[in-house]
Amino acid sequence: MSVDVILGLQWGDEGKGKIVDSMAPDYDFICRFQGGPNAGHTLIFDNKKFVLHTIPSGIFRPNLTNIIGAGVVIDPVTLAKEIKAVESEGIKVRDQLKISNRAHFILPSHRLLDSASEASKGKEKIGSTLKGIGPTYMDKTGRNGLRYGDLFSSDFKKKYSELKEKHLNLYKMYPEVEFDLEAEEEKWFASLEELTDIPHINAEYLINDAIQNGKKILAEGAQGTMLDIEYGTYPYVTSSNTTTSGVCSGLGIPPSRINQVFGITKAYTTRVGGGPFPSELFNEEGEKLQRLGHEFGATTGRPRRCGWLDIPQLQFSIMINGVTQLILTKVDVLSGFEEFKVAEYYNINGKTTNQLPFDLLAQEIEVNCKSFQGWEEDIADIKDFEKLPQNTQNYIRYIEEITGLPITIISNGPGRTQLIRNMAKIQS
Numbered sequence: 001m002s003v004d005v006i007l008g009l010q011w012g013d014e015g016k017g018k019i020v021d022s023m024a025p026d027y028d029f030i031c032r033f034q035g036g037p038n039a040g041h042t043l044i045f046d047n048k049k050f051v052l053h054t055i056p057s058g059i060f061r062p063n064l065t066n067i068i069g070a071g072v073v074i075d076p077v078t079l080a081k082e083i084k085a086v087e088s089e090g091i092k093v094r095d096q097l098k099i100s101n102r103a104h105f106i107l108p109s110h111r112l113l114d115s116a117s118e119a120s121k122g123k124e125k126i127g128s129t130l131k132g133i134g135p136t137y138m139d140k141t142g143r144n145g146l147r148y149g150d151l152f153s154s155d156f157k158k159k160y161s162e163l164k165e166k167h168l169n170l171y172k173m174y175p176e177v178e179f180d181l182e183a184e185e186e187k188w189f190a191s192l193e194e195l196t197d198i199p200h201i202n203a204e205y206l207i208n209d210a211i212q213n214g215k216k217i218l219a220e221g222a223q224g225t226m227l228d229i230e231y232g233t234y235p236y237v238t239s240s241n242t243t244t245s246g247v248c249s250g251l252g253i254p255p256s257r258i259n260q261v262f263g264i265t266k267a268y269t270t271r272v273g274g275g276p277f278p279s280e281l282f283n284e285e286g287e288k289l290q291r292l293g294h295e296f297g298a299t300t301g302r303p304r305r306c307g308w309l310d311i312p313q314l315q316f317s318i319m320i321n322g323v324t325q326l327i328l329t330k331v332d333v334l335s336g337f338e339e340f341k342v343a344e345y346y347n348i349n350g351k352t353t354n355q356l357p358f359d360l361l362a363q364e365i366e367v368n369c370k371s372f373q374g375w376e377e378d379i380a381d382i383k384d385f386e387k388l389p390q391n392t393q394n395y396i397r398y399i400e401e402i403t404g405l406p407i408t409i410i411s412n413g414p415g416r417t418q419l420i421r422n423m424a425k426i427q428s
Contacts, residue, residue, distance in 0.1 A: 005321075009225050010313070011224045013040075013304060019262075020218065032055075037078040037106070037131045039054075040053060044415050065098065069251045070102035073104045075106040100200075106132040108132075145163070204253070225242055262325050263318060268306065278313070285337075308369065344369065346368070380413040
């Protein structure tokens, strides 16, 4: 068999958690391949809301193996809390979850450095979640990080102390910030005790053996394509590869094993924190999208900036990831708009283009918008494409036509069952 991939095509928050949860019963393994507790994958079912930061979103489905891959960075405090919350729902996490020995730890001193570095930037802040993600990936590429497998070695404490000392020396470069390192360390080591019975594995062998034995694997991404360290809106990005290429390094599989790439996009666009956002709205329409879409970060609680769907940005993400199928979320949020728009082209220096510039901050970008007639109907309980309002259908078909890809799943509400599936069959 091969590996299917699901990832975000915007700046994150596209609704990946719900979609992975809905697709999970079709797979044997759900594997997170990058990111860390800066992610927030929200699942809503049985009148309860769950936010997963590190655990793969297939954990609530029975008889599945969930793997935290080598490309993920782990904060033991966050992970221990997540495990406890999931176990409170009767899920046998220790039977369903495995962690790669190669995944790196986020230390309390990583978070200290993250806070100090962000504070020192003043108005130039990049919008870090202050979870220690950046400093952890820096240690990873600097070849002196602390990995999950190290936890079970005799010199773990020594390795920890050496890395912490390095961080404290670096901290001297920055103005002091309020951070109780001793208290955070106490929580960190206590949380480690709760994780030692979670199976730690050489995940690359398990995953490749599963492929050879015909098992179905879904690789779950975090954040979104435009936050990718290579191809995102640098420097306002995360510290990992959020694109399809991150699957290979994050799980230890060859590119030839990747099959379907499911790209998720909202029916509009959002982003959290600083950085360029060509189609952003600064008016009542943007406020309405934020209000109706409940656009507040699952991890930070920060309000999300809102704008119309950005076609050049979406086409760029499709190209970079090799997307084969689109998944459209939050279509229901557009209900009640008499008219809405998409950013179809950019005007840059008097020229029209549909290509994303190397640096979106280096030039003035004016968006050329195409208008669509809205709909008044509440579509949250509709299960069949043909029962959607005609204007909704027109918008969906427009996205398919301009991207050249089928939309195979539509999410029309936050709940687990608020989905329209088998779209390719309906529209073929």
